[in-house]
Amino acid sequence: MNLVFYVLAGLTVLGGLAAVLLKNTVHCALALTVAFAGLALLFLELDAQFAGFAQILVYIGAVAILVVFAILLTRGSETPEDGVFSHTWLAGLAVAAAVFAVLGWAVIQSAPALTHESAAPVVTVNQIGNALLGRYVLPLEIVALLLTAALVGAVIVAMHEKEETK
Amino acid sequence: MEEGLKIELGKQGVFVTTIEELYNWGRKNSVWPMQFGLACCAIEMIATTMARYDLARFGAEVFRPSPRQADLMIISGTVTKKMAPQVVRLYNQMAEPRYVIAMGACAISGGPFKQGYNVLKGIDRYIPVDVHIPGCPPRPEALLQAFMTLQKKIEEQPLTGEGRPRHLDAEAQGEFPVPVQGEHDLEPTSNKLVWPLPVVIR
Amino acid sequence: MVSTLDQIFVLLKHWLVGLLPSVLQPAAGVLLSVVAIVCVFPALFALTVLLERKGLGRMQNRLGPNRVGPFGILQPIADAIKSLTKEDIVPLRADALIHFLAPLVLVVAVFLEFAVVPMGRNMVLVDMDASLLFFFSIGASTELSVFMAGWSSRNKYSLMGAMRAVAQMISYEVPLLMSSVAVVMITGSLSLVKIVEAQNQYTYGLPHWNIFTPWGCAGFVMFAIAATAETNRSPFDLPEGESELVAGYFTEYSGFKFALFFLGEYLGMFSISGLGTALFLGGWSAPFSFLWWVPSWIWFFGKVMLSICVLIWVRGTLPRLRQDQLMNFAWKFVLPMTLLNLVDVALWRFLGEGWLRWVVCSAVMLVAYVAAALTGLRRDHIGPRSYRYAE
Amino acid sequence: MLGEGILKGLAETARNAVGSFVSKDRLTTVEYPEERLPLPEASRNFPFLVYDGTDWEKGLRCVACQICEKECPPKCIYIDKSKDKKPDAFGRPQIYPAKFDIDISVCMSCQICVEVCPFEAIKMDTQYELSTDDRFGGLLLDRKELAKSNEYYHQIHPTEASEVDAKLAAEKVKADAKAKAAAGAAAAKAAAAAAAPKPAEAAAKPVVLADAPAAKPQGEGD
Numbered sequence: 001m002n003l004v005f006y007v008l009a010g011l012t013v014l015g016g017l018a019a020v021l022l023k024n025t026v027h028c029a030l031a032l033t034v035a036f037a038g039l040a041l042l043f044l045e046l047d048a049q050f051a052g053f054a055q056i057l058v059y060i061g062a063v064a065i066l067v068v069f070a071i072l073l074t075r076g077s078e079t080p081e082d083g084v085f086s087h088t089w090l091a092g093l094a095v096a097a098a099v100f101a102v103l104g105w106a107v108i109q110s111a112p113a114l115t116h117e118s119a120a121p122v123v124t125v126n127q128i129g130n131a132l133l134g135r136y137v138l139p140l141e142i143v144a145l146l147l148t149a150a151l152v153g154a155v156i157v158a159m160h161e162k163e164e165t166k
Numbered sequence: 167m168e169e170g171l172k173i174e175l176g177k178q179g180v181f182v183t184t185i186e187e188l189y190n191w192g193r194k195n196s197v198w199p200m201q202f203g204l205a206c207c208a209i210e211m212i213a214t215t216m217a218r219y220d221l222a223r224f225g226a227e228v229f230r231p232s233p234r235q236a237d238l239m240i241i242s243g244t245v246t247k248k249m250a251p252q253v254v255r256l257y258n259q260m261a262e263p264r265y266v267i268a269m270g271a272c273a274i275s276g277g278p279f280k281q282g283y284n285v286l287k288g289i290d291r292y293i294p295v296d297v298h299i300p301g302c303p304p305r306p307e308a309l310l311q312a313f314m315t316l317q318k319k320i321e322e323q324p325l326t327g328e329g330r331p332r333h334l335d336a337e338a339q340g341e342f343p344v345p346v347q348g349e350h351d352l353e354p355t356s357n358k359l360v361w362p363l364p365v366v367i368r
Numbered sequence: 369m370v371s372t373l374d375q376i377f378v379l380l381k382h383w384l385v386g387l388l389p390s391v392l393q394p395a396a397g398v399l400l401s402v403v404a405i406v407c408v409f410p411a412l413f414a415l416t417v418l419l420e421r422k423g424l425g426r427m428q429n430r431l432g433p434n435r436v437g438p439f440g441i442l443q444p445i446a447d448a449i450k451s452l453t454k455e456d457i458v459p460l461r462a463d464a465l466i467h468f469l470a471p472l473v474l475v476v477a478v479f480l481e482f483a484v485v486p487m488g489r490n491m492v493l494v495d496m497d498a499s500l501l502f503f504f505s506i507g508a509s510t511e512l513s514v515f516m517a518g519w520s521s522r523n524k525y526s527l528m529g530a531m532r533a534v535a536q537m538i539s540y541e542v543p544l545l546m547s548s549v550a551v552v553m554i555t556g557s558l559s560l561v562k563i564v565e566a567q568n569q570y571t572y573g574l575p576h577w578n579i580f581t582p583w584g585c586a587g588f589v590m591f592a593i594a595a596t597a598e599t600n601r602s603p604f605d606l607p608e609g610e611s612e613l614v615a616g617y618f619t620e621y622s623g624f625k626f627a628l629f630f631l632g633e634y635l636g637m638f639s640i641s642g643l644g645t646a647l648f649l650g651g652w653s654a655p656f657s658f659l660w661w662v663p664s665w666i667w668f669f670g671k672v673m674l675s676i677c678v679l680i681w682v683r684g685t686l687p688r689l690r691q692d693q694l695m696n697f698a699w700k701f702v703l704p705m706t707l708l709n710l711v712d713v714a715l716w717r718f719l720g721e722g723w724l725r726w727v728v729c730s731a732v733m734l735v736a737y738v739a740a741a742l743t744g745l746r747r748d749h750i751g752p753r754s755y756r757y758a759e
Numbered sequence: 760m761l762g763e764g765i766l767k768g769l770a771e772t773a774r775n776a777v778g779s780f781v782s783k784d785r786l787t788t789v790e791y792p793e794e795r796l797p798l799p800e801a802s803r804n805f806p807f808l809v810y811d812g813t814d815w816e817k818g819l820r821c822v823a824c825q826i827c828e829k830e831c832p833p834k835c836i837y838i839d840k841s842k843d844k845k846p847d848a849f850g851r852p853q854i855y856p857a858k859f860d861i862d863i864s865v866c867m868s869c870q871i872c873v874e875v876c877p878f879e880a881i882k883m884d885t886q887y888e889l890s891t892d893d894r895f896g897g898l899l900l901d902r903k904e905l906a907k908s909n910e911y912y913h914q915i916h917p918t919e920a921s922e923v924d925a926k927l928a929a930e931k932v933k934a935d936a937k938a939k940a941a942a943g944a945a946a947a948k949a950a951a952a953a954a955a956p957k958p959a960e961a962a963a964k965p966v967v968l969a970d971a972p973a974a975k976p977q978g979e980g981d
């Protein structure tokens with residue numbers, strides 16, 4: 001817990017808040033990338049290089065761009081006239097609270113939080129690779145399968161639409 | 167600085183320059199034209215950039231497609247009344263310092279179509295033109311010479327006082343009114359500030 | 369003497385840092401390296417712009433800039449003075465903050481990329497375990513700046529240019545990563561320093577550069593194609609295709625900000641050339657073992673400049689692709705080939721030393737290439753397309 | 760084979776780039792202000808007025824007949840006829856252009872003025888370095904700026920100029936013969952009229968006219 005942590009945490013929280021509170025959806029998406037970047041920097045601060053860079057590569061390089069594309073393709077980049085709050089904001093709040101509760105519970109219950117271990121061991125990329133293709137190969141493959149299925153599904157949806165327009 | 171002292175220092179191996187000279191040297195040697203052609207003169211303009219004449223030797227082959235990044239507008243060809251508002255708008259979109267070369271008879275005065283109902287009688291009715299090249303169309307060398315004329319003009323511009331460039335003059339007009347298609351003609355028919363109706367004494 | 373010359377910059381830095389009190393030393397060391405990068409590469413940018421303009425001129429049977437200073441060498445300085453003093457226009461409807469941030473994000477990101485590129489023996493700003501990953505993650509955030517520029521300008525051309533640019537960069541990032549992964553598989557490390565050191569060995573005086581292996585050669589070609597597309601260079605310069613999009617995502621930028629975009633583009637070219645050099649061309653290692661005495665940084669910058677010259681050459685030769693050709697090329701040719709290259713590199717690794725792996729690996733890539741030539745990429749695939757007009 | 764065309768293209772540009780250092784054929788640039796392309800003889804830009812002899816004002820061939828002004832499609836020629844007559848290069852008294860302006864900002868180099876001129880007085884110039892920042896003063900050429908000597912005409916269009924000179928000489932010979940005949944006739948008439956003194960005054964004029972060119976027969980044709 002030092003100054004760097006507080007700065008990065010502040011950046012992340014501010015980014016997240018801006019992502020929720022700003023009116024213009026593209027601004028929201030860009031604020032979200034700031035939050036992602038803050039998160040990635042937090043990982044780096046914790047000496048978790050792989051996680052940090054993967055966070056940047058995947059979230060800023062892919063997810064943020066995807067979000068932005070989605071906003072542009074759905075003409076969401078114009079600021080709506082009648083406010084940005086959904087009518088079902090109460091439900092949204094409930095879902096957010098539930099997710100937060102689950103995550104918080106998981107964090108509190110996790111071993112490091114309980115045992116107050118002093119320093120995390122330095123994990124090299126090599127070790128992560130070995131672990132992913134050794135002990136955790138089954139979850140990895142399942143996730144890969146899921147993504148492939150999603151990809152195939154997207155292709156099918158796109159092809160279907162094309163036929164309709166013909 | 168005095169010219170004599172400067173030459174003397176130059177002989178001693180001390181080269182002095184002023185901000186004004188440096189600035190004028192920079193903008194004179196990096197005039198990027200805008201990439202657009204209007205009519206037949208554009209063909210000569212293209213020929214000027216090609217191997218035989220090679221406008222690139224002056225550092226001006228960087229034809230920028232966006233008016234924001236261009237310095238020089240070569241009005242190469244007939245400006246029809248339909249096109250005039252667009253030309254003026256493009257000129258407005260250019261960033262200062264900006265220059266205009268009116269290439270060929272049509273751009274200067276309407277040329278052979280002067281009496282036509284559909285052709286603007288010279289683009290300098292709406293925007294200030296720095297160099298005019300007569301010809302129908304002018305040879306590529308004529309464009310090169312006009313380019314050098316423009317460079318000379320830039321070089322001699324003082325940055326302060328009388329005759330300073332428009333972008334350093336707080337009172338100068340920055341945006342020029344874009345004419346619109348009226349019932350019979352473009353309205354207004356000319357920008358009075360850049361086109362004081364000339365009196366020709368023969 | 370030879371090693372002093374090789375390490376001259378490192379020694380210089382140590383000497384300069386040593387002059388300071390020990391409290392300031394770590395910060396000063398980093399600062400010095402950063403300053404070096406921030407000075408050297410923009411200077412290289414000026415040189416490259418001149419080289420490109422003159423080289424393109426020569427390829428088109430003309431002279432190129434030769435009037436500003438002797439042989440036109442002052443041309444970049446004149447351009448710099450002009451660009452930096454030109455009026456800065458921000459469109460009225462533009463999103464001023466994002467419009468302002470976009471070029472900064474691009475330039476900062478591109479400068480960050482240089483942090484992990486080894487420019488000579490012991491000459492790397494940050495030697496970390498995952499430096500390749502760092503490079504790509506930073507490279508991915510340049511896409512964001514392109515999007516910011518395009519969106520914030522409130523110009524249809526800018527936005528379309530940005531969409532194109534982002535689509536193109538995402539499409540080509542996949543083969544770029546995949547072709548780099550091949551090298552990682554052989555070296556067993558994501559660290560660029562280790563990758564270069566692994567290539568700095570010689571057999572019969574010839575180096576063990578990755579490009580001199582069947583998979584490395586194929587991988588390098590794929591990497592070069594993807595890198596050209598990633599830096600929006602011709603023939604993949606659709607995002608700024610002036611014939612259709614004015615100037616793409618930086619249509620609305622003028623003066624200093626445009627100069628920053630220009631700088632960012634060229635710096636991106638340098639950094640990706642540096643990466644390609646480190647991955648496939650042996651980084652700072654000498655091409656023959658008897659040339660060991662030439663300083664390592666000369667080899668690195670020589671190789672980078674050579675790649676830049678090839679990029680200029682390609683720009684002077686090839687016309688621009690069409691958007692669908694571009695996408696087809698990425699997804700139907702480059703990506704499958706890089707995936708196959710991964711298989712190839714695995715074969716190379718597990719066949720062990722000997723002539724067998726040379727034959728097998730070459731055969732795999734050659735067969736794939738011939739097959740692609742005969743089937744996948746024939747004219748009817750990259751060719752006229754049927755248009756569907758909006759009703 | 761896939762990629763063959765790319766390699767061919769690369770080879771061609773490489774050949775150009777390397778060749779530009781060794782072969783003049785692959786570096787076609789003519790560095791304009793220092794070197795110039797030779798202009799083809801038929802090249803033309805704007806009209807000029809030819810004068811004979813050395814004094815431009817005296818030697819102008821133009822007699823202000825205003826045919827060119829009328830024929831000019833974009834109407835870029837403006838001529839004021841003189842009120843008086845001055846002797847031309849041959850000494851004949853002629854009406855001369857008091858004002859002869861060509862607005863080269865309008866001129867479209869069509870050469871119609873040259874074709875219609877019966878006196879070979881207006882010809883096409885090849886001068887093209889005319890760009891100026893002066894919209895009116897610089898682009899409105901007056902009599903003085905337009906007048907160029909016959910030698911200059913020979914320089915820029917040698918073949919055409921010789922033809923014109925030959926034609927003029929032939930015309931002159933014809934005119935001389937005619938004048939001589941007229942003079943002879945006049946002399947005869949005068950002789951005849953000597954008896955009747957009344958029409959003598961009327962005949963005096965043509966004599967003067969015919970005599971003048973005869974007095975300096977080698978006056979032009981150089």
